Amino acid sequence: MQHFRQKTLAIAALALTTLATSVMAQDKPESIDIGVFTFMSGPAAAYGMPGRQGAEIMIEQINANGGIAGVPIAATFVDEAQGAEGVISEYRRLAEGKTDFMIAALSSGNCLALAPIADQLQVPTVGWNCDTHQLYKKNYDYFYRPNGNTIAEFMAYTLYFLEENPDVKRVAIINPDYSFGHDAAEIVKATLKAVKPEAEVVAELFPKLGSATYQTEISRLAAARPDVIFSNLWGGDLENFIRQAQPRGIFAQSKAVLALGETVLQRSNLPEGVIVGVLGDGWWRSPDAQKIGKAEPFAAAYKAKFGEDPVFPAVKMANAFLVMQAAYETAMKTNGGTWPTHAELVGAMEGLSMDTMTGKMRFREDNDGIVDQVVGTTTIVEGIDYPVLGNMVRYDGATLLPPLGEDRLAGSARSRRRSSTNCPIQVATSKPT
Numbered sequence: 001m002q003h004f005r006q007k008t009l010a011i012a013a014l015a016l017t018t019l020a021t022s023v024m025a026q027d028k029p030e031s032i033d034i035g036v037f038t039f040m041s042g043p044a045a046a047y048g049m050p051g052r053q054g055a056e057i058m059i060e061q062i063n064a065n066g067g068i069a070g071v072p073i074a075a076t077f078v079d080e081a082q083g084a085e086g087v088i089s090e091y092r093r094l095a096e097g098k099t100d101f102m103i104a105a106l107s108s109g110n111c112l113a114l115a116p117i118a119d120q121l122q123v124p125t126v127g128w129n130c131d132t133h134q135l136y137k138k139n140y141d142y143f144y145r146p147n148g149n150t151i152a153e154f155m156a157y158t159l160y161f162l163e164e165n166p167d168v169k170r171v172a173i174i175n176p177d178y179s180f181g182h183d184a185a186e187i188v189k190a191t192l193k194a195v196k197p198e199a200e201v202v203a204e205l206f207p208k209l210g211s212a213t214y215q216t217e218i219s220r221l222a223a224a225r226p227d228v229i230f231s232n233l234w235g236g237d238l239e240n241f242i243r244q245a246q247p248r249g250i251f252a253q254s255k256a257v258l259a260l261g262e263t264v265l266q267r268s269n270l271p272e273g274v275i276v277g278v279l280g281d282g283w284w285r286s287p288d289a290q291k292i293g294k295a296e297p298f299a300a301a302y303k304a305k306f307g308e309d310p311v312f313p314a315v316k317m318a319n320a321f322l323v324m325q326a327a328y329e330t331a332m333k334t335n336g337g338t339w340p341t342h343a344e345l346v347g348a349m350e351g352l353s354m355d356t357m358t359g360k361m362r363f364r365e366d367n368d369g370i371v372d373q374v375v376g377t378t379t380i381v382e383g384i385d386y387p388v389l390g391n392m393v394r395y396d397g398a399t400l401l402p403p404l405g406e407d408r409l410a411g412s413a414r415s416r417r418r419s420s421t422n423c424p425i426q427v428a429t430s431k432p433t
Helices: 004-019 047-063 085-097 108-121 151-165 179-195 215-224 234-250 287-292 295-306 312-334 344-349 408-419
Strands: 032-038 075-078 102-103 170-174 198-203 226-233 255-257 275-277 353-355 361-364 371-380 388-395 425-430
Touching: 032 047, 032 085, 032 312, 047 075, 047 295, 047 312, 075 085, 085 215, 102 312, 108 179, 151 179, 151 226, 151 255, 151 275, 151 371, 170 179, 170 215, 170 371, 179 198, 198 215, 198 275, 198 361, 287 295, 295 312, 312 344, 312 353, 344 361
Parallel strands: 032 075, 032 102, 170 198, 170 226, 226 255, 255 275
Antiparallel strands: 275 371, 353 361, 371 388, 388 425
């Protein structure tokens, strides 16, 4: 709360000090120039390109409907594959030019690097994908994340497979060998310790990001014979793992939990019964998304242009655009209709609560978004030629995030203890259409 008051005062002071010199900035520009950061090359493009494609669809749809307050969007796309130094350099170059708003980034490492620079340069920035729970260990005024974080995500997966398999005794983990993989492993283990302490972690494997072969890890999983294999492998790594694990019977031997599995359902031959999901609530076929009504037109346009259904990175990007649009519209509603300054835009995102394409999002006082977590099990549905999420559970994101100001992993442990007697499952068994 103290940070919220300080931030509000800081933004108000900034608005006052810039008032005299920002008359021109409040005139409507010819376009809203935004920077969009994602991976467009290298292995991570398997995840990043759906994000870019989602951005292209949103720009087309918003501009076709008259832009934002009559002003069209123009985007500059930045490839995060160039590394953190290049990403920072590109962010500075765009920010010091005429760029008005940033949607950045996919990589948690790049978000950690860019958040203080967003404050330094006072550029409103939405982190469209980065998940790390470490992001808001520090306070930022100009960096918002409408996605929640790794603690809520991986707690939800663990609770799901425990609910579905209450007799689990042996768990194996295979995650990529960098902070995203190691953080997820710690969250899964901490959740098991709190909710199912008798369960044993029989293998922890961290293959190098971008590995061509997983035969060594698959052999170890086959030998360990776990009841459940948890993985947050993603992109090409996940596709390779599935392709190599399936002929060796791994998915028949053990229940698999593929946290980012929804992204590969159209490209892999996963059997029914694999636990998969999205990071957050970004499944466009969920009942909540169907009820809101924005996801199906987006998915139809996406498929018409790119020949496939959108996966959740595309939907997360689309939701980031909706947040940006809401920021402009809220700021202009508040200031009497004049074009908003950067300070007014971040002021409009303070505590913003809205329907995204796939559910409700609310910014906490630390600028982290509260969103639900969707988890399901692969199933075949008539009319869709690849497995989709069945037996879907939607977890209340607010009950999974640690309280403001707490150490994220320590805070999650306290939440997990509460969940051992009051599991925060809100909605169950939602059949996809």
